[in-house]
Amino acid sequence: MTTASQETPQGAAADAPPKLRAERITVKFGGLVAVNDVSFTIPDRSVVSLIGPNGAGKTTFFNVLTGLYRATSGRVLLGDKDTTNLVPHRIAALGMARTFQNIRLFGLMTAEENVKVAMHSRLKSGPFHTVVRTPRQRREEREAREIARELLDFVGIGKFADEYARSLSYGDQRRLEIARALALQPSILLLDEPTAGMNPQESARFVSFVHRLRDEKDLSVLLIEHDMSVVMQLSDRITVLDRGEKIAEGGPDDIRNDERVIEAYLGKSGRSKSA
Numbered sequence: 001m002t003t004a005s006q007e008t009p010q011g012a013a014a015d016a017p018p019k020l021r022a023e024r025i026t027v028k029f030g031g032l033v034a035v036n037d038v039s040f041t042i043p044d045r046s047v048v049s050l051i052g053p054n055g056a057g058k059t060t061f062f063n064v065l066t067g068l069y070r071a072t073s074g075r076v077l078l079g080d081k082d083t084t085n086l087v088p089h090r091i092a093a094l095g096m097a098r099t100f101q102n103i104r105l106f107g108l109m110t111a112e113e114n115v116k117v118a119m120h121s122r123l124k125s126g127p128f129h130t131v132v133r134t135p136r137q138r139r140e141e142r143e144a145r146e147i148a149r150e151l152l153d154f155v156g157i158g159k160f161a162d163e164y165a166r167s168l169s170y171g172d173q174r175r176l177e178i179a180r181a182l183a184l185q186p187s188i189l190l191l192d193e194p195t196a197g198m199n200p201q202e203s204a205r206f207v208s209f210v211h212r213l214r215d216e217k218d219l220s221v222l223l224i225e226h227d228m229s230v231v232m233q234l235s236d237r238i239t240v241l242d243r244g245e246k247i248a249e250g251g252p253d254d255i256r257n258d259e260r261v262i263e264a265y266l267g268k269s270g271r272s273k274s275a
């Protein structure tokens with residue numbers, strides 16, 4: 001197995017502690033071991049991809065990190081906080097935001113409103129201020145609007161702030177999902193198959209966008225991604241799962257040439273196909 005735990009991704013401070021550590025995670029569904037004793041870290045300011053053939057356990061592992069599934073054993077540390085098996089909104093409040101494989105937006109709300117809904121948990125005003133519309137509430141609303149507009153500009157859809165989410169193109173809906181996740185001010189952003197349904201031009205733009213996220217928002221990004229060209233261009237580090245086990249970990253060049261990875265994707269006799 002290629003190991004890269006000592007590598008420092010581009011832009012990361014050499015001595016910065018990892019943003020996330022998953023230690024010996026196992027998930028069983030009845031007799032099926034979907035994730036088997038998998039450990040990994042997400043370094044500071046890095047882009048890490050989780051790849052593997054269908055059924056490898058990627059989504060299950062992701063769902064454990066974000067609290068949607070309970071680990072049978074093992075633990076997850078977000079910074080220095082133990083988040084193992086906390087409920088998803090607690091984990092989100094501690095700095096982990098995610099998008100979903102199937103876009104989950106409020107279609108009949110505008111793009112700006114979708115982002116403001118996500119910011120709701122950050123606002124200080126309680127129900128009294130909301131009903132009576134105190135100066136504090138009006139100030140918070142103004143600030144929320146400004147922040148939402150900034151985030152929409154950052155993801156490149158500022159001009160659609162007043163459009164209904166459902167009227168945006170597929171690629172722009174994905175951007176809106178990311179703006180909404182950023183409204184939580186996360187330290188880690190998890191993206192589940194973000195380029196699914198994108199055309200090659202949109203995927204190419206997406207690669208530089210994720211690097212901007214890492215560099216300008218001071219974030220680490222973890223993705224599940226099937227498009228190998230995107231994975232290879234995007235990732236500081238790649239972790240490969242196969243049948244629930246971690247079979248390789250390293251930079252794109254290590255993974256591209258790793259025998260176990262080639263075999264997992266192509267089978268022993270399938271080297272002529274591209275991963």
Ligand SMILES: Nc1ncnc2c1ncn2[C@@H]1O[C@H](COP(=O)(O)OP(=O)(O)OP(=O)(O)O)[C@@H](O)[C@H]1O
Binds near residue numbers: 029058
């Ligand atoms: N809720 C569940 N209940 C029972 N089995 C499950 C559940 N979720 C996943 N599995 C099983 O766990 C294994 C890993 O599935 P998982 O969805 O994590 O793989 P994946 O790598 O994300 O696959 P894909 O690339 O196809 O999305 C599979 O055998 C799957 O059938």
